């Protein structure tokens with residue numbers, strides 16, 4: 001996988017990395033955010049390189065009440 005080093009352009013709703021709740025390491029996204037940004041309701045998977053744990057975050061839905 002190529003390293004991603006892009007400025008935050010789109011409405012990326014999920015962080016590029018999160019803190020591992022197991023070992024307090026840094027978990028990186030298994031897939032980079034799409035150019036158009038994450039979709040609310042999408043699941044984003046993270047992998048911790050330290051303890052190999054996987055975490056899935058769901059993009060919170062916007063308040064879509066019309």
Ligand SMILES: [Zn+2]
Nearest residue numbers: 020023048051
């Ligand atoms: Zn970990």
